Amino acid sequence: MKPTDPSFERLAIARRQLLEPYELDETTLQRALATLFEHDADFADLYFQYTRNESFSLEEGIVKSGSFDIQQGVGVRAVVGDKTAFAYSDDISEDALMEAARTVRSIARLGGGRAKVATKLAARATPSLYAAIDPVASLEAAQKVNLLERIEKMARARDARVKQVMASINGEYDVVLIARADRKSAGVLAADVRPLARLSLSVIVEEGGRREQGFSGGGGRVDLNHFNDDRLAEYVQVAVDMALVNLRAQPAPAGVMTVVLGPGWPGILLHEAIGHGLEGDFNRKGSSAFSGRVGKRVASKGVTVVDDGTIPDRRGSLSVDDEGNPSSRTVLIENGILRGYIQDSLNARLMNVAPTGNGRRESFAFLPMPRMTNTYMLGGDHAPDEIIRSVKKGLYATNFGGGQVDITNGKFVFSMAEAYLIENGKVTAPVKGATLIGNGPDALTRVTMVGNDLRLDPGIGVCGKDGQSVPVGVGQPTLRIEGLTVGGTG
Numbered sequence: 469m470k471p472t473d474p475s476f477e478r479l480a481i482a483r484r485q486l487l488e489p490y491e492l493d494e495t496t497l498q499r500a501l502a503t504l505f506e507h508d509a510d511f512a513d514l515y516f517q518y519t520r521n522e523s524f525s526l527e528e529g530i531v532k533s534g535s536f537d538i539q540q541g542v543g544v545r546a547v548v549g550d551k552t553a554f555a556y557s558d559d560i561s562e563d564a565l566m567e568a569a570r571t572v573r574s575i576a577r578l579g580g581g582r583a584k585v586a587t588k589l590a591a592r593a594t595p596s597l598y599a600a601i602d603p604v605a606s607l608e609a610a611q612k613v614n615l616l617e618r619i620e621k622m623a624r625a626r627d628a629r630v631k632q633v634m635a636s637i638n639g640e641y642d643v644v645l646i647a648r649a650d651r652k653s654a655g656v657l658a659a660d661v662r663p664l665a666r667l668s669l670s671v672i673v674e675e676g677g678r679r680e681q682g683f684s685g686g687g688g689r690v691d692l693n694h695f696n697d698d699r700l701a702e703y704v705q706v707a708v709d710m711a712l713v714n715l716r717a718q719p720a721p722a723g724v725m726t727v728v729l730g731p732g733w734p735g736i737l738l739h740e741a742i743g744h745g746l747e748g749d750f751n752r753k754g755s756s757a758f759s760g761r762v763g764k765r766v767a768s769k770g771v772t773v774v775d776d777g778t779i780p781d782r783r784g785s786l787s788v789d790d791e792g793n794p795s796s797r798t799v800l801i802e803n804g805i806l807r808g809y810i811q812d813s814l815n816a817r818l819m820n821v822a823p824t825g826n827g828r829r830e831s832f833a834f835l836p837m838p839r840m841t842n843t844y845m846l847g848g849d850h851a852p853d854e855i856i857r858s859v860k861k862g863l864y865a866t867n868f869g870g871g872q873v874d875i876t877n878g879k880f881v882f883s884m885a886e887a888y889l890i891e892n893g894k895v896t897a898p899v900k901g902a903t904l905i906g907n908g909p910d911a912l913t914r915v916t917m918v919g920n921d922l923r924l925d926p927g928i929g930v931c932g933k934d935g936q937s938v939p940v941g942v943g944q945p946t947l948r949i950e951g952l953t954v955g956g957t958g
Contacts, residue, residue, distance in 0.1 A: 474595075474596030474600075475591065475592070475593045475594050475596070475658075475659075476591075477600055478594075478596075478600055478659045478660055478661050478787070479591055479645075479657070479658075479659040481600055481643060481659070481661050482516070482643050482644065482645040482659035482660075482661070483645070483659075485518050485643045486516040486517075486518055486540075486560065486643060486645050487516075487645070490560045490561050490562070491562070492560070492561075492562060492565070494589050494647075494657065496562055496565065497514055497565075497589060497647040497657075498588060498589060498647075498655070499566070500514060500544070500565050500566060500568075500569040500647075501514065501569075501647065501648075501649040501655065503566065503569040503570060503573055504544070504546045504569050504572060504573055504649075505546075505649065506573055507546075507573055508548060509546045509547060509548050509651070510547050510548050510549070510650070510651050510817065511546075511547055511648065511649065511650040511651060511813065511817075512544075512545060512546040512547065512572075512648070512649055513544075513545050513646060513647065513648040513649075513791060513792065514542060514543070514544055514565070514646070514647040514648075515542065515543040515544075515545070515644065515645075515646055515790060515829070515832050515836075516540075516541075516542045516560065516644065516645040516646075516647075516832065517539070517540060517541060517542070517543075517642070517643070517644045517645075517831060517832040518538075518539075518540040518642070518643045519537075519538070519539045519540070519640065519641070519642045519643075519831065520536075520537070520538050520602070520604050520640070520641045520642075521535075521536070521537045521538075521539075521604070521638070521639070521640045521641075522534075522535065522536045522537075522604045522638070522639050522640075523535050523636060523637065523638040523639075524612050524613065524616060524636065524637055525616075525634070525635070525636040526616040526617070526620055526633070526634065526635045526636070527632075527633075527634045528632070529617075529620060529633075531613050531616060531617075539558070539831065540558065540560060540832075541556055541557055541558035541559070541560060541831075541832040541833065542556065542557055542560055542564070542565060542568065542832055543555075543556040543829075543832040543833065543834070543835075544556065544565070544568040544569055544571075544572050545572065545835065546572050546573065547813075547814055549818075550814070550818055552814070552835060553572045553573075553575050554572065554835050555568040555571045555572050555575075556568065556832055556833045558833075588654070588655050589647055589649075589655040589656065589657040590654055590655060590656060590657065591657050591658070592656050592657065592658040592788070592792060592794075594658060594660070594787045594788045594794045595778065595787055595794065596787060597689070597778060597779070597780050597781070597782075597785045597786070597787050597795075598662070598663060598688075598689035598690070598780060598781050598785065598787070599663065600661035600663075601661075601663045601690075601691050602639075602641040602663065602691070603639030603640060603641060603663045603664065603665040603690070603691040603692050604639040604640070604641050605641075606639065606665075606691035606692045606693055607691075607692045607693070611692075612637060612692065615637060615667075615692070615695060615700075616635050616636075616637060618697070618700060619633075619635050619667075619669060619700045619703065619704060620633045620635060622700055622701060622704045623669070623671050623704045623707065623708055626704055626705070626708045627673065627708055627712060629673040629674060629675050629712065629715070630671050630672075630673050630708060630711075631672055631673060631674045631679070632671065632672040633669070633670075633671050633672075634669070634670045634671075635667070635668065635669045635670070636667070636668050637665070637666070637667050637668075637692065637695070638664075638665065638666045638667075638687075639663075639664070639665050639691070639692055640662075640663070640664040640665070641661075641662075641663060642660075642661070642662040642663075642664065643659070643660075643661050643662075644659065644660050644662070644790065645657070645658075645659045646658045646659070646788070646790065646791065646792035647792075648791065648792045656792045657792075658788045658792035659788070660786065660787050660788045662689065662786070662787075663689050663690065663691060664687070664688075664689055664783070664939060665687045665688065665689075665690050665691055665692050665694055665695075666685065666686070666687035666783075666927065666928060667685050667686060667687060667695050667700075667703065668683070668685040668928065669683065669684050669685050669703050669704065669707045670682070670683045670707065671683075671707045671708055671711050672711065673708070673711040673712055673715060675715050678715060680711045680712075680714035680715045680717075680900075681711055681714070682706070682707040682708060682709065682710030682711030682712070682713075682714065682886075683707055683710070683885070684702075684703040684704075684706035684707040684710070684926070685703055685926065685927075685928050686699065686703060686926030686927040686928060687783060687926075687927040687928065688781045688782055688783045688927040689781050689782065689783065689785060690781055703926075710867065710885065710886050713886060713898045714886070714898065714900050716898060717897075717898040717899050717900035718897055718898070718899055718900075719899065719900070719901055719956060719957040720863075720884075720887065720899035720900060720901045720902035720954065720956035720957055721863075721889075721899070721954065721956045722954055722955055722956035722957075723953070723954060723956075724951055724952070724953050724954075725861065725862050725863060725951075725952065725954055726859050726861070726862035726863075726890075726948065726949070726950055726951070726952075727862060727863050727864075727865060727904065727948075727949050727952045727954065728855055728856060728859060728862060728863070728864045728865070728890065728946065728947065728948050728949075729865050729944065729946065729947045729949065730864065730865060730866035730867070730946055731852070731919065731921045731922065731923035731943070731944060731945050731946050732923040732924065732925050732926070732943060732944070733867060733868065733925045733926070733928075733942065734865060734866070734867070734868055734944060735843070735844055735845065735924075735925060735942035735943045735944035736868050736871070736882075736925070736929070736942050737868060737871070737880070737882055737904070738773065738843065738844070738845055738942065738944055739840060739843050739929070739931070739940065739942045740871055740873045740880060740882075740908075741871075741873050741878060741880040741882075741906075741907075741908030741911065742773065742878070742908040742909070742911075742912060743773075743775070743810075743840050743843045744840075744873065744875050744933070745757050745758045745875055745878055745908060745909070746758055746773075746775075746800050746801075746809050746810055747809065747810045747826075747837075747838040747839070747840070748809045748810055748811040748812065748815035748816060748819060748826075748838040749812075749815050749837055749838055750875055751809050751819075752815050752818055752819050755875065755876050756875055756876070757875075757876065757877055757878040757907075757908070757909045758806060758809075758909065761806050762806050762807065762808060762809075763805065763806065763807075764805065764806055765804050765805055765806075766801060766804065766805070766806045766909060766912060766913075767801050767804040767912035767913060767915065768804055768912065768913055768914070768915040768916065769803055769804045770803065770804070770848050770849075770915070770918045771801060771803070771804050771845065771912055771915050771918065772799065772801060772802050772803055772845065772846040773799075773800045773801040773843070773844070773845050773846075774797060774798060774799050774800060774843070774844065774846065775797075775798045775800060775810055775824070775826065775840055775841055775842065775843045776796075776797040776798070776841065776842050776843075776844070777789070777795030777796065777797075777825055777826070777841030777842060778795055778796060778797050779842055779924075779941070782842050782924065782927070782941050783842075783927040783928070783929060783939045783940065783941050784840070784841040784842040784843075784929065784939055784940040784941035785841060785842060785941070786825070786828075786841060788825075789812075789825045789826060789827045789828060789836075790827050790828050790829045790836045791812060791813050791823070791827035791836055793813065793823050793825045793827060794825050795825035795826070795841060796824050796825045798810060798824045798825075798826070801912075804912075808821065808824075809821075809824075809838070810824055810826045810838045810839070810840060811823045811824045811826060811838055812826055812827030812828075812836055812837060812838040812839075813827055813836075814827075815838055824838075826838050826839055826840070826841065827839075828841075828938050829936065829938075830936035830937055830938060834936050837933065837934065837936070839931065839933060839936075839938055839940075840931060840940050841940065841941070842924065842940065842941035842942070842943070843940070843941070843942055843943075844922065844924060844941070844942060844943030844944055845918070845922070845943070845944040845945065845947070846922060846945075847918065847919060847920045847921065847922035847945040848917070848918025848919060848920060848945060849918070849920060850917045850918060850919050850920060850946075851919070851920060851921075852919050852920075852921050852945075852946040854917075855917045855919055855946050855947075855948050856890060856893060856894070856895060857893040857894075858893065858917065858948065859890045859893060859948065860890075860891075860892060860893065861890065861891060861892075862889075862890040863884075863887055863888070863889065863890065863899070863902065863954055864887060864888045864889070864890050864895050865884045865886070865887045865902070865904065866886045866887065866888070867884070867885040867886035867887075868882050868883065868884060868885055869882075869883040869884070869885040870882070870883055871883065873908065877907065878907045878908035878909045878910070879906070879907050879908075880904070880905070880906060880907070880908055881903055881904070881905050881955075882903065882904045883902070883903050883904075884902040884903065884904060886898070887899050887900075887902045899956070900957070901956060901957035902954055902955070902956055902957075903954070903955035903956075904952060904953075904954060904955075905952070905953040905954070905955055906952050906953060911949055911952065914949045914950045914951055914952070915947055915948070915949050916948050916949070916950055917947070917948035918945055918946075918947060919945035919946030919947065920945060921945050921946055922943060922944065922945040923943055923944075923945070924941055924942070924943035925941055925942050925943055927941065929941055929942055
């Protein structure tokens with residue numbers, strides 16, 4: 469690795485933050501890994517992490533809350549077969565590290581013999597997808613407060629019907645260092661410095677005694693200077709206009725109908741109803757609706773779905789995953805054919821495939837598992853207005869709220885935050901109270917038109933799985949889907 473390589477800079481930062489203050493070095497890490505391999509193991513790793521997080525929230529014109537938090541520690545893991553032994557400590561020291569290693573070795577009962585494995589660590593070069601910057605330190609506290617006050621004033625100035633504005637900003641500086649030994653390959657030392665910033669905006673409008681809400685926001689692996697006045701104005705326009713549309717919305721119809729999904733954030737439906745079903749652990753255990761279907765048609769022609777952790781500055785991107793593997797662009801479904809799954813190291817090894825750089829964990833106190841990064845559908849050949857014109861009667865959903873999905877069968881229920889009727893090829897009256905009910909794998913086969921307007925979400929996604937939350941991205945072009953069930957209020 470050359471000194472000019474971005475990987476060298478990230479590794480140097482990680483050493484200064486996570487090793488040197490505690491008089492640790494690579495020799496200590498190698499000794500801890502050797503302890504883990506005193507019983508037979510397939511692989512083992514050490515995951516060091518330092519995270520600094522700060523947030524401010526505004527409501528009723530006042531910054532009412534703020535928080536600042538620092539967490540650091542190390543997670544120690546050993547794996548044999550499909551069994552894992554794990555311990556963690558929020559004390560970074562040689563004594564704590566070795567005690568965790570001995571605990572893992574003891575509780576694992578991995579076998580009688582010592583594994584023959586090279587624990588010497590070689591630095592792994594990985595792409596630089598975002599700058600090694602600290603969003604928390606990018607603005608002074610007074611500037612962060614001023615940012616929230618500016619967006620509140622902009623929202624109220626946009627329309628007199630705006631009665632309440634709630635806004636928050638969050639900055640996170642995350643430094644990780646992964647040391648790994650593997651029975652079948654040389655030891656690896658990898659590091660990452662992960663900035664993360666997010667701004668959220670919610671407005672409430674009122675007219676004639678009726679109140680409605682709109683929301684927006686964005687961010688990514690950037691600092692807080694990302695939120696300039698032009699970007700704030702964009703967030704305000706989206707949130708206020710959504711709320712005003714819902715003021716005049718009529719009750720949504722119910723029934724089976726053609727649904728057109730708008731580009732961008734509606735890709736959350738793809739993430740929840742389909743993406744989770746393509747994660748390796750569910751498929752290895754046979755509990756996913758997509759289990760055993762690689763090479764088979766699972767979607768309409770023209771549907772291609774990828775998980776891509778390599779997009780610069782995106783919220784879900786990772787220069788290196790939480791197991792030391794470089795993230796990648798993984799084609800999951802290609803022209804309707806299932807090509808593979810999202811994999812971490814454990815499930816990839818057990819399924820005899822390569823890991824895809826999707827081993828993720830919420831923090832050092834959790835085990836990694838296969839998780840999505842930025843998951844989206846590629847664009848097709850149809851113009852968005854062509855898709856709308858093709859629908860005689862249906863629903864056009866441009867924004868989603870919450871939802872639920874059952875991984876085992878793909879069934880989902882999602883609420884639409886902003887939706888409109890389509891009548892005779894034209895978008896007409898807005899509707900509210902609509903829910904989308906269906907089955908993810910089945911919905912993929914009902915896609916009849918794919919737009920040429922692929923858009924990623926603005927950078928607001930958070931994914932939950934087994935009690936762990938990680939930042940993600942979603943996206944899609946405009947889609948026409950036949951025969952979906954809409955739950956309405958009209």
